[in-house]
Structures are given as structure tokens and as C-alpha cells.
Amino acid sequence: MIEIIDLYKSFDGQNVLNGVSMTIKDKEIVTIMGKSGGGKSVLIKHIIGLLIPDKGSVIIDGVDITGLDQKGIDRIREKMSMLFQGGALFDSLTLYENIAFPLKEKTKLGKDEIRDRVMQSLEDVGLRGMEKKFPAELSGGMKKRASLARALITEPEIILFDEPTTGLDPVIASSMHLLIKTTHEKYGYTGVIISHEVPRIFEITDRVAMLNDGIIEEFATPEDIKNSNNPVVKQFITGSVEGPIELF
Amino acid sequence: MAGLFRAAGLWAISTARKLGHMFLFLFNSFYFIFNPPFKFRLFLKQARFLGNKSLIVILLTGSFTGMVLALQLYYILRKFGSDALLGPGIALSLIRELGPVLSALMVTGRAGSALTAELGMMKITEQIDALTTMALNPIRYLVVPNIVAAILVFPLLTGIFNLIGIFGGYMVAVNLLGMSEGTYFSQIEAFVDMEDIRIGFFKSLSFGIIVSWICCYKGYYTGYGAEGVSKSTTEAVVISSILILIWDYFLGSVFL
Numbered sequence: 001m002i003e004i005i006d007l008y009k010s011f012d013g014q015n016v017l018n019g020v021s022m023t024i025k026d027k028e029i030v031t032i033m034g035k036s037g038g039g040k041s042v043l044i045k046h047i048i049g050l051l052i053p054d055k056g057s058v059i060i061d062g063v064d065i066t067g068l069d070q071k072g073i074d075r076i077r078e079k080m081s082m083l084f085q086g087g088a089l090f091d092s093l094t095l096y097e098n099i100a101f102p103l104k105e106k107t108k109l110g111k112d113e114i115r116d117r118v119m120q121s122l123e124d125v126g127l128r129g130m131e132k133k134f135p136a137e138l139s140g141g142m143k144k145r146a147s148l149a150r151a152l153i154t155e156p157e158i159i160l161f162d163e164p165t166t167g168l169d170p171v172i173a174s175s176m177h178l179l180i181k182t183t184h185e186k187y188g189y190t191g192v193i194i195s196h197e198v199p200r201i202f203e204i205t206d207r208v209a210m211l212n213d214g215i216i217e218e219f220a221t222p223e224d225i226k227n228s229n230n231p232v233v234k235q236f237i238t239g240s241v242e243g244p245i246e247l248f
Numbered sequence: 249m250a251g252l253f254r255a256a257g258l259w260a261i262s263t264a265r266k267l268g269h270m271f272l273f274l275f276n277s278f279y280f281i282f283n284p285p286f287k288f289r290l291f292l293k294q295a296r297f298l299g300n301k302s303l304i305v306i307l308l309t310g311s312f313t314g315m316v317l318a319l320q321l322y323y324i325l326r327k328f329g330s331d332a333l334l335g336p337g338i339a340l341s342l343i344r345e346l347g348p349v350l351s352a353l354m355v356t357g358r359a360g361s362a363l364t365a366e367l368g369m370m371k372i373t374e375q376i377d378a379l380t381t382m383a384l385n386p387i388r389y390l391v392v393p394n395i396v397a398a399i400l401v402f403p404l405l406t407g408i409f410n411l412i413g414i415f416g417g418y419m420v421a422v423n424l425l426g427m428s429e430g431t432y433f434s435q436i437e438a439f440v441d442m443e444d445i446r447i448g449f450f451k452s453l454s455f456g457i458i459v460s461w462i463c464c465y466k467g468y469y470t471g472y473g474a475e476g477v478s479k480s481t482t483e484a485v486v487i488s489s490i491l492i493l494i495w496d497y498f499l500g501s502v503f504l
Contacts, residue, residue, distance in 0.1 A: 048381050074383035081381070088378035091369070102382050 001026055002047060002158065002190065007056035009042055016042050018214030019056070026157075029184060029191040031201050033236060034211035035245055040194040041085070043211065044160045047192065048080055049073045060158070078106070081151035082160040087143035089135040089150070095122075096131035099150045106154065121149040124183060141172040145179065152183055161193040173197060177204050198237050199226065210236060212245060273387075273468070274461050277395055280388045290393035298394075298401045301359040302351075303408070309354050310347075310409035314416030317341055322425050334425075335432040336439035338417035339410075343440060343448045347410040348402075349496050352455035355405060356488045360463040363394060364484040367467025368477035376468070391468065395460045402456030403449050410448070447503050454499070455492050462488045 002024040009017040016039040024030045032040050045051040046058050049065050057064045065076050089098045099118045103109055109117070122128045125145040135143060144164055151159050164180065165173035177197070181204040184191055195201040202208065202222035210217040210225070210233045217232045218225065225233060235243030321337045367390060370376050379386045414436070421427040466484035470476045 045377075050377055050380060077381060077383040082378070084374040084378060086373050088374040090375055090378075091373075105384055106382065 001059075001061060002192070003057070003059040004043070004047070005057045005059065007043070007046060007058065008054045009039070009046070009051065010054055015214055017046075017053070017056075020211070020214065020216055022209055022216050022219055024190060024192060027188050027190055028206040029180070029193065029204060030207050030209060031193045031195050031205040032209045032211055033195060033198065033201075035236070036196075038211055039214055040211055041162055044082075044162060044192055044194060047158075048077060048082055048160060078154075079156055080158045080160065081154060081156040083144070083147045083151045083162060083164055085162045085166060087135065087147040089138075089143060089146055091135055093134075094131065095127065095133050095135070095138070095146055098135070098146065099131075099153055102150065102154050117153060118149075121153050124152065124186070125149045125179060140167050141169075141176065144168065144176055148176075148179060148183065152187060155187060156189060158190045158192070161191060161195075163194050163196070165195065165197050170200075174200060177201065180204055198239075202226065212236075270461075270465055273391075273465050276387055277391050277461070277464075280385065280392045281396060285388075287389060287393055290389065291396050294393040294397035295401050298355065298359045298363075298397050299405065301362060302355045302401075302405055305354045305358050306351055306405050306409050307412055309350055310412035311416035313346055313350060313409075314338060314342065314413030314418075315420045317346075317413070318417040318420035318425065322421065322427075331427070332431050333435060333439075334421050334427060335414075335417070335434075335436040338421075339414050339436045339440050340444060342410045342413040343444050345448075345496070345500070347406045347413065348448050348451035348455060349492060351406045351409040352402060352452065352459060352492045353489055355402065356459050356463070356485055356492070360459050360488055361481050361485050363460070363463045364467040364470075364481045365477055367464060368470035368480050371468065371470045372473060372477060386468075391464045394464050395457065398456035398460035399453060400456075402459070403452045406448060406452035447499075451496065451499055454495060458491050458495060459488045462491065 004020055004022050004024075007017050007020040008015070020039075020043060022030075032043060034040050042051060046053055047060070049058075049068070053066055057066055059065070060076055060079070063072075063076060065073055068076065089095075090101065093101065096118055099121055100114050103114045103117060118131070119128065122131060125148050127142060127145055127149060130138070130142065130146075135146070138146060148164070161180065165176045168176060177200060180191065180193070183189075184204075193201065193205065199222075202225070205222060207219060208222055208225045209219040210230070212232045218228055218230050220228070226237065228234060228237075231244050234240075235245050241247060317338045318334065321341075322331055322334050325331045325333055325337065367376075370390070376386045376390070379389060418429075418432055421432050422429055463484045466480040466487070467477075470480040
């Protein structure tokens with residue numbers, strides 16, 4: 001379980017998170033939506049300890065990670081994976097090497113077992129046969145799928161998705177959603193997704209959090225979000241320029 | 249006046265903080281040099297990267313430096329009737345001073361800048377964060393292999409620079425200025441001590457640490473976007489070059 005309690009973060013005097021609190025249950029998929037530059041990436045970077053909050057706590061399976069030393073935070077990170085916006089695949093490694101990398105570095109698995117798991121992971125994301133390609137040779141959608149394969153390879157308990165469909169066409173974006181859904185069913189991880197893909201993301205998510213002005217405006221099921229009377233949520237879902245969300 | 253003092257104070261604090269950050273980065277890197285697991289393959293890859301990228305430049309600059317030295321020193325030494333000392337003049341200038349300094353400057357421009365740009369690109373495309381989220385220390389994987397490789401490669405490249413420079417000087421001295429082969433080489437043997445070679449070696453080794461440290465630091469903490477990477481790369485080359493010259497003067501004054 002992930003508990004975020006009263007989280008504050010500012011950069012150069014600009015407040016980004018103003019007391020975010022939310023609880024994400026085991027094995028559920030939660031989507032965080034909100035306007036661009038509104039602090040969604042900042043929020044999930046706190047969950048994996050890439051950022052340290054000014055105030056507040058992030059509790060993962062009962063452990064407050066904000067006060068942990070390097071070894072402690074590394075132990076928590078071993079339960080997690082993160083899929084970055086641009087994929088963050090290592091340029092100098094082939095697709096196979098990229099996906100095998102966490103296993104080679106973090107486990108004592110033999111070559112054959114690593115190979116089997118990498119091939120299975122590539123199969124899961126539909127990239128079998130592409131293992132010798134370098135990231136520069138892959139399309140945007142392939143990079144995202146490859147990044148998902150790398151995130152899945154260690155069979156983590158939690159996967160954080162930072163805009164997994166940004167920059168993809170609607171068909172490929174839907175296939176990425178489907179991929180998240182099928183892999184979630186297969187591996188049973190807890191998923192935290194940052195997405196603007198309204199309403200398509202509602203099909204794969206258990207709950208949706210609306211982040212605005214550094215706080216969670218609403219945190220509810222997709223149905224409740226769709227029927228919400230909160231003007232911020234309404235404006236975001238309809239994509240209207242009129243409403244309480246500041247445009248610039 | 250108070251405003252001026254305040255600004256100077258703020259500048260001093262900010263500079264001290266930045267320097268502290270840079271030295272912590274270096275100490276952190278040295279901690280991982282001596283603490284396993286060691287990334288031997290990454291070290292070999294980076295040694296190849298630094299050496300391979302710079303070898304042609306080193307060969308070219310080394311040979312022409314030796315040739316220019318031969319021309320200039322011959323002109324000066326002949327005025328004093330000491331043209332027989334041309335060989336040791338070239339060899340000592342190269343071994344003690346020009347070899348370590350010029351090869352370090354060349355490697356900075358050729359491989360150091362590429363190193364900063366590569367790390368900078370890894371930073372802005374979140375590859376460094378990806379390593380961190382895998383519970384792997386990016387310094388161990390991206391910085392330490394470069395520092396260790398530089399410690400090995402800089403003295404090697406300096407040695408090549410010196411040898412090719414002495415040979416370049418020989419070509420000009422013997423073929424162009426009519427000096428005898430025996431005079432050129434026997435005088436080198438007579439005047440160059442092991443101590444001179446040790447000084448040059450120590451200089452190049454310390455330049456290796458300086459260049460890899462600054463270039464890695466600037467890449468690792470690059471700013472945002474392509475502009476940030478370009479700025480970091482320029483800063484890495486400028487700061488490394490200035491530090492090489494300052495450190496060279498400092499070592500020169502200590503060793504002389």
C-alpha cells in the first residue's frame with residue numbers, strides 16, 4: 001500500500017505540491033490526472049524517492065521512505081519499477097541488453113534464465129524479434145513498450161507510469177492501455193499512472209485522482225469522476241478553456 | 249556600499265557551496281573506486297572511448313609540437329652556440345611540461361566534451377534517474393569507470409605524445425636542420441632523468457582526474473534541454489582547460 005500524507009514540495013520558491021494526501025491500495029491501478037506542469041511527475045518521483053519532500057510523508061508497505069538512508073531506499077526501490085515519459089532506455093545498449101540490465105545487475109540469475117525472462121517480457125509487450133535493435137531504431141510506441149518490458153522484468157510489486165501514452169497516436173495509445181491492463185492482470189502489480197488520456201484511461205483504471213494547484217481535488221472511481229460536479233474535474237474532462245483551472 | 253558587500257558575500261557563499269558540491273561528487277566517486285562491485289567491463293569500454301577518440305589528435309599535435317619546438321629551439325640555441333642541446337631541449341620541454349599539458353587539453357576537447365554531452369543527454373532523457381529507480385548507483389556506473397579510465401589513459405596518451413613529439417623533433421633536426429642522429433639522441437639520454445619522467449607522469453595522472461571529474465560533474469548535473477547540455481559541455485571544456493593550466497603551474501612551482 002502507498003500512503004501519501006500531507007506532501008509539500010516547492011522549487012525555487014514556487015509551490016508545486018501543497019499538501020497532497022492519498023492512499024493507493026495494493027494491486028489497484030490509480031490514475032493521476034491534472035494540467036501539464038501541475039506536479040504529477042513531481043508527485044510520483046516522491047513515491048520512488050527521486051525527490052525528497054519539503055514536508056510530509058510517503059509510506060510504502062508501512063515504511064516512511066522520506067527518512068530512509070541509501071540502503072533503506074534501495075530496498076524499497078527493489079519492489080518498484082518506473083516507466084519514464086521518454087522511455088529512458090539506455091542509448092548504448094540493445095533492446096535485449098536494456099531489458100536484461102536490471103536482472104544482470106540486481107540478481108544472480110544465470111544467462112539462460114535471464115534470456116528466458118527477457119524473451120518472455122518481450123513477448124508480453126509484442127516486441128519479440130526486435131531484441132537486437134538499439135533504442136534509436138525504435139518508434140515512440142515501441143520505446144514505451146520496451147520500457148514497460150524493462151519495468152516488468154523484475155516482477156515488481158509497484159509500477160509507476162509517467163505519461164505512458166504521451167506522443168502516441170490514438171490507436172497505439174489504446175494498445176498501450178491494453179498492454180497495461182493485460183500485464184496488470186498477469187503480474188498483479190500496483191499501478192500509478194500519470195495520464196491525460198481522458199476518457200480512454202478510465203477503461204483500465206480503478207480510481208482517478210485529480211491534481212490541481214498542488215492538492216488532490218477529487219479521488220474517486222472513473223464513474224464518479226465522470227459524473228463529478230467539481231468544476232475543476234468537469235473542466236479537465238471536457239477540455240474547456242472556461243473554468244477554474246488556470247491556463248497559464 | 250552595504251549592497252556591494254552583501255552581493256560579494258552572497259557570491260562567496262554560492263561559490264563555496266558549488267565547490268563543496270563538486271568536491272563531494274569527487275569524494276563520492278573515489279569511495280566507489282575502492283568499494284566493490286567493480287564495473288571492469290565499463291572501465292574497459294570507457295578506456296577505449298577516451299583513448300580511441302583522442303589517439304589521432306594526440307599523434308597529430310604531438311608530432312607538430314615536436315617539429316615546431318625543433319625549429320624554434322634550434323634558432324635560439326644556435327645564437328648561444330648550444331645547438332647540440334636541441335634533443336634534450338625538446339625532450340625535457342615535452343616530458344616535463346608540454347606533453348602532459350597539451351595532451352590533457354587535447355583529450356579535454358576531443359573526449360572530455362563528448363563525455364559531458366553523453367552524460368548530459370542521459371540526464372535530460374532520464375536515463376540517470378532510470379538507474380536510480382533500479383536501486384543502482386549512477387556514480388558507480390557512469391562516473392567511476394570514466395575516472396579510472398582517465399587515470400590509466402592520460403599517462404599513456406602523454407607517453408605517446410612525448411614519443412611522437414621527440415620523433416617529430418628528430419625529423420626536423422636531422423632531415424631539415426642537418427643535425428646528426430647521434431647528437432640528437434645521445435644528448436637526450438644524458439640530460440633526461442627518471443625524475444623528469446616521474447614529474448610528467450604525475451602531472452598527466454592528476455590532469456586525468458581533473459578532466460574526468462569536471463566533465464562528468466558537468467554532464468551529471470547538466471541543465472534542461474539541448475541548451476543545458478550545450479552550456480555544460482562548453483563549461484566543462486573551459487573549466488577543465490583552466491584548471492589544467494593552474495594545476496600545472498602549481499605542480500611546476502612545487503617540483504622545480
